[in-house]
Amino acid sequence: MERPPLIEAKDIYVGYKTYRGIMKVLNGVSFHINEGEKIGFIGEAGGGKTTLMKTILRILPPNATNVRGKVIYRGKLDLMSVSEKEMKRIRRRGLSMIFQDPTSALNPVFKVGEQLMDIIKYSRLEEGIKLSKKELREEALKLLEEVKLPDPQRVFDSYPFQLSGGMRQRVVIAMALVSARELLIADEPTTNLDVTIQDQILRLINEIVERRRLSVILISHALGAVRKMTNRTYVLYAGDIVETASSDELFSNPLHPYTRALIEAAPKLTGEGIGKGIPGRIPDYVNPPSGCRFHPRCEYATERCRKEKPPLVEVRKGHWVACWLYVKR
Ligand SMILES: Nc1ncnc2c1ncn2[C@@H]1O[C@H](COP(=O)(O)OP(=O)(O)OP(=O)(O)O)[C@@H](O)[C@H]1O
Numbered sequence: 001m002e003r004p005p006l007i008e009a010k011d012i013y014v015g016y017k018t019y020r021g022i023m024k025v026l027n028g029v030s031f032h033i034n035e036g037e038k039i040g041f042i043g044e045a046g047g048g049k050t051t052l053m054k055t056i057l058r059i060l061p062p063n064a065t066n067v068r069g070k071v072i073y074r075g076k077l078d079l080m081s082v083s084e085k086e087m088k089r090i091r092r093r094g095l096s097m098i099f100q101d102p103t104s105a106l107n108p109v110f111k112v113g114e115q116l117m118d119i120i121k122y123s124r125l126e127e128g129i130k131l132s133k134k135e136l137r138e139e140a141l142k143l144l145e146e147v148k149l150p151d152p153q154r155v156f157d158s159y160p161f162q163l164s165g166g167m168r169q170r171v172v173i174a175m176a177l178v179s180a181r182e183l184l185i186a187d188e189p190t191t192n193l194d195v196t197i198q199d200q201i202l203r204l205i206n207e208i209v210e211r212r213r214l215s216v217i218l219i220s221h222a223l224g225a226v227r228k229m230t231n232r233t234y235v236l237y238a239g240d241i242v243e244t245a246s247s248d249e250l251f252s253n254p255l256h257p258y259t260r261a262l263i264e265a266a267p268k269l270t271g272e273g274i275g276k277g278i279p280g281r282i283p284d285y286v287n288p289p290s291g292c293r294f295h296p297r298c299e300y301a302t303e304r305c306r307k308e309k310p311p312l313v314e315v316r317k318g319h320w321v322a323c324w325l326y327v328k329r
């Protein structure tokens with residue numbers, strides 16, 4: 001019998017309360033990740049990628065509202081309806097996220113070692129194991145080694161501000177590894193880093209997930225890295241999945257007008273500078289466009305696009321697109 005996906009998100013809606021009204025961000029998103037699979041999410045800033053990840057881990061901010069849908073874990077448990085306590089246990093046991101902004105993950109007033117030991121301590125307590133100070137220290141140092149920090153002992157005794165951006169990001173990865181036994185979500189793990197360092201960090205993540213046999217969700221604006229590192233990719237535009245296929249297929253044969261524009265706009269691998277960008281911008285989520293949310297920016301938009309939301313349909317084997325251009329009448 002086939003194993004159920006590690007995570008299967010079904011028809012997720014999420015809004016945010018703001019002083020202007022409710023932002024209707026996620027608009028019925030479904031996706032899945034199998035055990036051991038590596039998937040990518042791409043799309044412009046503000047498309048809802050981080051919101052989606054926070055939804056499945058149930059760590060949305062307090063102003064999130066109208067949260068609906070299912071997040072089926074291993075084919076049986078709906079993470080949207082388990083108790084807070086159970087959710088915490090599941091997160092600690094195996095689901096982990098490297099956040100977009102490394103500085104917010106680190107507390108500036110504590111040494112790296114102390115912070116890491118704390119996380120390990122509570123994570124093990126959750127499993128009923130009480131580690132001694134010495135054991136905590138050993139585990140922390142092992143993790144700092146695993147993320148290839150050159151002098152783990154020195155890093156252990158440093159405050160975050162004493163480290164370079166790249167080193168800080170390795171520390172953040174080490175922290176995520178404390179509970180990464182099933183899934184690692186890497187949410188733009190290389191923003192704000194130099195290009196050469198970006199490459200090293202992505203390679204490190206790749207090595208770790210291979211060694212630990214983790215499933216991984218990589219969110220990145222570095223499209224080349226997503227193509228190389230993942231098996232499947234989802235394209236998220238304004239809270240809708242607009243296309244998904246195997247990463248090779250998606251990047252070599254993009255079908256949705258948005259995906260095409262996105263790939264076209266990406267900095268070319270030749271290093272010829274930034275592409276031309278996609279005209280227009282992500283819509284206002286308080287009053288999102290009717291029908292296909294991309295229609296105000298789409299050169300192919302018709303009356304139907306303005307009225308009806310296109311369904312995600314399988315255009316070729318494993319290649320799904322949500323666009324009226326691909327729906328046979
Ligand atoms: N707590 C919040 N309150 C109000 N709006 C929010 C909140 N968090 C996110 N948003 C808004 O929700 C939309 C989706 O944001 P999200 O961070 O999920 O996008 P993203 O795809 O991760 O973008 P990026 O590539 O910039 O990380 C954006 O318009 C963002 O400003």
Ligand code: SF4
Nearest residue numbers: 292295298305323324
């Ligand atoms: S459904 Fe219509 S507006 Fe949306 S991407 Fe396709 S052609 Fe463009």
Ligand SMILES: [Mg+2]
Nearest residue numbers: 049050100187
């Ligand atoms: Mg984000």
